[in-house]
Amino acid sequence: MESIELPAERERYEPGSEADFERLYRNTYRRILGTLITLVRDRATAEDCTQETYERAYRNWRSWRPDAPVEAWLHRIAINVAISDRRHQQLRSAGEMIRRLGRPAAGPDPSLIAENSDLVQALKKLPTKQAAALVLRHYHGYTNREIAAALNVPEQTVASRLGAARKQLQAVLGR
Amino acid sequence: MSDLERELEQELHRVLDPITALPIPARRQPEARRAARALLGGAGAALTVKVLTGVAVAAAAVTVAGAATTGSLNPADWGQQVTQQVADCKAQLADGQHGIGACVSSFASQHGSAAASAARQHGNGNGNGNAHAKDKNKAHPATPKSGSVPRGLDSEPGDQAATHRTVTITSHP
Numbered sequence: 001m002e003s004i005e006l007p008a009e010r011e012r013y014e015p016g017s018e019a020d021f022e023r024l025y026r027n028t029y030r031r032i033l034g035t036l037i038t039l040v041r042d043r044a045t046a047e048d049c050t051q052e053t054y055e056r057a058y059r060n061w062r063s064w065r066p067d068a069p070v071e072a073w074l075h076r077i078a079i080n081v082a083i084s085d086r087r088h089q090q091l092r093s094a095g096e097m098i099r100r101l102g103r104p105a106a107g108p109d110p111s112l113i114a115e116n117s118d119l120v121q122a123l124k125k126l127p128t129k130q131a132a133a134l135v136l137r138h139y140h141g142y143t144n145r146e147i148a149a150a151l152n153v154p155e156q157t158v159a160s161r162l163g164a165a166r167k168q169l170q171a172v173l174g175r
Numbered sequence: 176m177s178d179l180e181r182e183l184e185q186e187l188h189r190v191l192d193p194i195t196a197l198p199i200p201a202r203r204q205p206e207a208r209r210a211a212r213a214l215l216g217g218a219g220a221a222l223t224v225k226v227l228t229g230v231a232v233a234a235a236a237v238t239v240a241g242a243a244t245t246g247s248l249n250p251a252d253w254g255q256q257v258t259q260q261v262a263d264c265k266a267q268l269a270d271g272q273h274g275i276g277a278c279v280s281s282f283a284s285q286h287g288s289a290a291a292s293a294a295r296q297h298g299n300g301n302g303n304g305n306a307h308a309k310d311k312n313k314a315h316p317a318t319p320k321s322g323s324v325p326r327g328l329d330s331e332p333g334d335q336a337a338t339h340r341t342v343t344i345t346s347h348p
Contacts (some may be wrong), residue, residue, distance in 0.1 A: 022202065025199075025202050026199060029199045030195035030196075030199065031195070033194070034191045034194065034195045035194060036196060037191060038187070038191070043194065047200070051202070051203040054202055054203070055203060078255065117186065117189075117190045117306060119186040119187070119190070120190055124271060134183065135187065138180060138184045138187055139184070139187040139188065140185045166180070169179070170216060171182075
């Protein structure tokens with residue numbers, strides 16, 4: 001099998017090494033956060049899911065094999081975290097609405113741009129794995145093979161998933 | 176690349192680049208969070224509370240039983256009191272007289288019933304466990320092995336005094 005080199009793969013990491021995991025965190029945090037912002041409802045949730053991703057990754061850090069692309073592995077965990085979060089989102093939404101009542105208007109915040117973006121809102125309406133495939137492809141620049149590694153599915157599945165995601169995105173955006 | 180794909184890329188970079196350029200926060204430490212979750216949330220919390228409650232109730236029951244028997248809160252005193260009682264009973268025997276069973280059992284029966292009460296509170300409905308067996312072992316060595324003492328006398332501590340008097344008479348005609 002042809003080796004895959006994602007941006008984080010340019011560096012070498014030793015499984016189980018505390019220092020290497022900290023380096024991995026520094027090198028990949030922004031990319032994982034960028035993916036999760038398009039998958040979960042807001043930035044605060046995305047940050048929480050990002051931390052949860054690294055907690056899960058840390059628990060399995062000793063068993064990670066260096067021949068597997070580490071950033072794809074992290075993205076796989078992140079997508080699973082996002083799926084779990086979406087499942088629980090409906091339960092939380094009622095309580096969240098109550099907490100937001102009376103809260104002063106937020107100041108200028110880059111995350112508001114994302115939260116108010118029609119595209120990001122449309123992505124959040126797609127199935128999590130479809131939205132993830134679009135973000136990995138069009139924001140991170142992954143190839144289908146890299147996306148397949150991240151989603152743990154065959155490349156053919158990625159191609160069909162991307163096609164379905166684009167079609168559904170057009171429908172959501174009304175184009 | 177289609178128009179949609181190009182637009183998708185531009186829009187994603189427009190909205191996500193400013194966010195991902197922000198400083199990277201410190202990594203959350205998993206140990207502290209896991210420990211807090213285990214103690215404060217979910218089934219772990221319920222189990223922790225149950226275990227702690229059970230231990231506290233058992234400790235309180237044993238303490239109350241021991242204190243009620245010996246008048247002391249120190250468990251070491253309870254064993255010393257039994258030893259002292261045996262010594263006292265032996266000292267009270269007249270020359271040629273055998274058997275301190277009734278004397279010791281009057282003390283042991285108090286301890287036994289208190290221990291049984293504690294065991295019942297702790298879920299052992301029998302209440303006739305090791306504490307009672309220990310008392311038997313301590314009382315028996317002084318009992319004559321001649322066979323004249325009916326077996327099973329210790330099973331009814333309330334009758335000990337009267338029964339023992341009868342035994343003493345029959346063993347020394």
